[in-house]
Amino acid sequence: MYYTNILVSVTEICTVGCRHCGFIGSTRERQPADEEIANWVTQACDFGIPAIIFTGGEPFQRFSLLKAGVRAAAQHPDKPKIGCFTSSFWGKDPETVDKFMSQLEGLTHFYLSTDVFHQERVPAQYVRNVIDGALAHGVRDISLCITIAKDEEEQQIRSMYDDYGDRLLIHVDRVISSPHIDPVAATGHPPLPEHYAKHCYLHTPIINPNGDLAACHVAKVGAHRPLDKDVYFLGNLKERSFPEIMAEADGDYSYQYLRAFGPQGVARLVNENDELRDRFGAKTYSSGCDMCSKVLLTRKGRQALRDHVADPFQQSLIDTVRESRFGEVREGAR
Ligand code: SF4
Structure with a gap:
């Protein structure tokens, strides 16, 4: 199974x-019903995906939905x-943590998000309370998810949890630039494939x-605007089943290009296309x-990828x- x-x-x-x-700036009004979450989780498990990770928003702010999803996954025969991702905002004391964890x-x-951005809002002690409660309830893996804008932030955050030693997994990622945070020019790269x-x-x-x-986490942009034209969009589970959507994705060469070549392929696309190079080439x-996402969430980027993969030679390379x-082996090629 490719999907982990x-x-x-x-x-x-x-x-x-x-x-x-x-x-920031989105309306965030969309909300499923408990039965829908349970149904979608069950379909993903039936498809063979071996791990379900709940996220948001903040999943603990809609705890009945989170419980419904966890229950559906826990009851699945596979x-x-x-x-579950969380900011740990609910970890104000051990008793509260215990109440949530027992359900x-x-x-x-x-996956505990803790970094300089979260710590402006959620004290590290809340995160520690959640870690302690999770360990007491036998949660096997606990990851600290540290998003950094500057290299030195990683050590600053790690040092606050040093005493847990190898009980914690650490995942570090770079923040996606936005108008609300410092520019990333000091650490960023131009869109050249070698980077x-x-x-x-x-x-x-x-x-x-x-x-x-x-296709991936970037689809959270769906809180800002409809996703259905984007290359990252595969289908809607209120309209079609999980296997039907994935069968169509099998023949979607824009999506398969990303699977085959990743962000390196997007950088190559920028360099081979005059319009994209003019628009994105000088940025980091x-x-x-x-x-x-900066390239493919634009109409021009999306169209450039679609034009590129319409070429039968590119399709055979992807295959x-x-x-x-x-x-x-692609379904239609069997
Ligand atoms: S590189 Fe692009 S396709 Fe891959 S995970 Fe990031 S946004 Fe999604």
């Missing part, structure tokens, strides 16, 4: 209000891993609260996702990479 996890966004609501948050039976992995990897987070698709199933980007890297 799926993100399930139970809500776009979060009142923590970090200044680096991609949801026994998937069950993870989330089956949770195996916490970017061939792989990214496409093995982790996402379900948004309105049922949109999309904090990460592959920053560059990829070849899929076969050699993932052992996949």
